[in-house]
Amino acid sequence: MLAEHRRAEDEVGGRDLWPIVRSQVDSVTALIPHASGATADRLLLLAAEHAHWLSWVAWQENRRGAALSWIDLAHGWAIDGGHVDMASWAQRVRAHYSLKIGDPVRALRTAEGARHGGALPLSPAAEAAAVHQVAMAAAACGERDLARRLADDSLALALEVPDEGERPGWLYWLDPLRARLQAADTAYACRDWASAAAQFSDTLPDLAERFPRDHAHYRARFEDARARA
Incomplete structure (x- = not known):
């Protein structure tokens, strides 16, 4: 169910789905006190x-x-369940917010x-996501040479796991196309x-049908980069 909600949020946003997912959290966490071992760990990851x-x-x-x-x-919850990939991802999201x-x-x-x-x-996909966030933050701090090196590292890590089944569930979107878009985003940052515009141009056509909101976001960056090049 959560996988379906993730994909729905990609297309239309999550406002209408919020009450459903919020209710699911209560259902999952209510099971945790009655579970132990691997079952409890799996429930903590799901929560x-x-x-x-x-x-x-x-x-x-x-x-x-x-x-x-x-x-x-x-x-x-990720720490409690021993899930290093999810713990890293949560920190990565906080970095994005900052x-x-x-x-x-x-x-x-x-x-x-x-x-x-x-x-x-970390798994290669989780490390790729974290390294990309370090690159974006480094670029914002003026450490552009570091950001460029990290962008290459992030792309290489993501390309190690091109199949969705090899990545954590919440990184379903980090396929080779999205990995190249992240590299373009770092070039933009x-x-x-010129490099950002070229990289966006190569990847945007394949994004429109799968992730329309992301396509609009990256399209705006492409047009801005092209105008500045």
């Missing part, structure tokens, strides 16, 4: 995934306090924690206008 979804939708609706509260819950509100130094610190903060290694 964290739901909390991340609620956080993301709240952020889109400009409910920042709710967004931060839900992502903190997601991170806590960057969006104009706090790149905090974003960089948080993104570095998402990349290196766990006791166990580094003000490498």
Whole structure:
């Protein structure tokens, strides 16, 4: 059900689905006290995934306090269940939020924690997402050479797992196309206008039908980069 809600949110947003997913969180967390071992760990991951979804939708609706509260819950549940990929992802989302509100130094610190903060290694896809966020924060801090190197690292990691089944469920979207778009986004953040425009141009045509809202976002960046090149 959550996978379907993720895809629906990609297309139409999550406002109407919010009550449903919020109810699902209650259903999942009610089971946790009665479970143990691997079953409890799996429920904690499921709760964290739901909390991340609620956080993301709240952020889109400009409910920042709710967004931060839900992502903190997601991170806590991920830690409790021993899920390093989800814990990293929750920190990555917090870094994204910090960057969006104009706090790149905090974003960089948080993104570095998402990349290196766990006791166990991340999966390639989870590391790719974290490294990309470090790159975006580094670019915002003026560390453009570092950001470019990290963009290459992130792309290489994402290309290691081109099949959706090899990635965590919440990274269903991080296929080779989206990985190249993230590289273009870093070039844009580094003000490498010509490079960003060329990379966006190569990838945008394949995005329109699958992720229309993201297509509109990246299309605007492409047009801006092309105008500045």
